[in-house]
Amino acid sequence: MPRPQGDGLRDGERYEQGMVVRREVLSDAHVDRSIENTTDLTADFQDFITRIAWGDIWSRPGLDRRSRSVAVLTSLIAHGHHEELAMHLRAALRNGLTVDEIKEVILQSAVYSGVPAANSAFRIAGEVFADAPRDAGR
Template sequence: MSSEKFNQGLEVRKAVLGAEHVDRSLANATDFDRPMQELTTEWCWGTCWTRPGLSRRDRSMINLAMLSALGRPDELALHVRGAITNGVTPEEITEVFYQVAIYCGVPAGVEAFKVGKRVLAELEK
């Protein structure tokens, strides 16, 4: 895929999640899941993340809250890393997850803290 939005999305996706991760995801795509990789890159990263209304940092914090509330630990782990890249501090991540626990339920908050703790420990290595 080579649309303008895809290319813009690819640039943002690599900047936030890391080129190595994105390149590996695209290289490992099969005929079955390649359309999802393309859709995610074009729509999520190329259409949404390139809009001027919010900073990447703000978008990261919103994603942390939404993914926590939805109970998506794999995506949450990925976006904890991206949030750090975008300048969100571990203290701010704690506050996001605390807010999730209050408004979305303690189990969602507990799971978010587990994921965040694991990812932050990995990043410290």
């Protein structure tokens, strides 16, 4: 049965769609590591995030991936999710944001999420960008 206002996809189809989007945004290497590290404890969570976060939300047509990356970065900064922030900074570059645009997102977050949050985000971004290929997002 399709979800109300839904796209009518079944869970298996949503999982497959989610896996495509997840790989495009995060990279095959990242997703492969996540799958390899899946345990009995985390298997249901991996299925959940693939179907819901990637197959449902990230696959919606209402925002492009650049816009979704801006929203995710802002939320991760606000909530202090540093490990996820590093991952999504790399994803933002893959989604076409430039380093200068990401800098503006972090500056904007300083006003609404606090200077300490932005300070941490700039530190993490510096580490991520130091490891990124030279031409990525520039």
